[in-house]
Amino acid sequence: MKLVYASRTGNVESLVNKLNADALNINDADGIAEDYILVTYTDGAGEVPFEVDEFLAKNQAHLKAVIASGNMAYGDDNFCKAGEIIADSYGVPLLYKVEDDGTDEDIAKIAELI
Numbered sequence: 001m002k003l004v005y006a007s008r009t010g011n012v013e014s015l016v017n018k019l020n021a022d023a024l025n026i027n028d029a030d031g032i033a034e035d036y037i038l039v040t041y042t043d044g045a046g047e048v049p050f051e052v053d054e055f056l057a058k059n060q061a062h063l064k065a066v067i068a069s070g071n072m073a074y075g076d077d078n079f080c081k082a083g084e085i086i087a088d089s090y091g092v093p094l095l096y097k098v099e100d101d102g103t104d105e106d107i108a109k110i111a112e113l114i
């Protein structure tokens, strides 16, 4: 399925590139008319990035699932929490939580899921 991704410092973009998937940067995806999986980083203290909030408010119709990137340094409770919030808010599955741009094992697992 198509991926729409948000990346501020490059980890999510690197992850998506390693997947060799059909992917669109969130900045180029407004008005998307096909089903997609969102791949997002986590911001603040377990927050959904503002750009992702804004995008989903307008483009939730074709959202089918979410994958979240985060970093363990932000604590167990906040790890990849953006994905949990989006899954709860939009009633879609959180497919995977990945640290930064993922290990080879993560990439293999995510490739199977999408």
Ligand SMILES: Cc1cc2nc3c(=O)[nH]c(=O)nc-3n(C[C@H](O)[C@H](O)[C@H](O)COP(=O)(O)O)c2cc1C
Pocket: 006, 007, 008, 009, 010, 011, 012, 013, 041, 042, 043, 044, 045, 046, 047, 069, 070, 071, 072, 074, 078, 079, 080, 081, 099, 100, 101
């Ligand atoms: C200001 C800031 C806040 C962050 N807060 C969290 C957080 O609450 N939970 C988490 O799991 N990761 C957090 N992270 C880590 C990023 O989500 C993670 O490194 C991600 O891979 C970044 O993706 P990007 O490089 O594509 O922007 C934070 C990073 C920054 C810079």
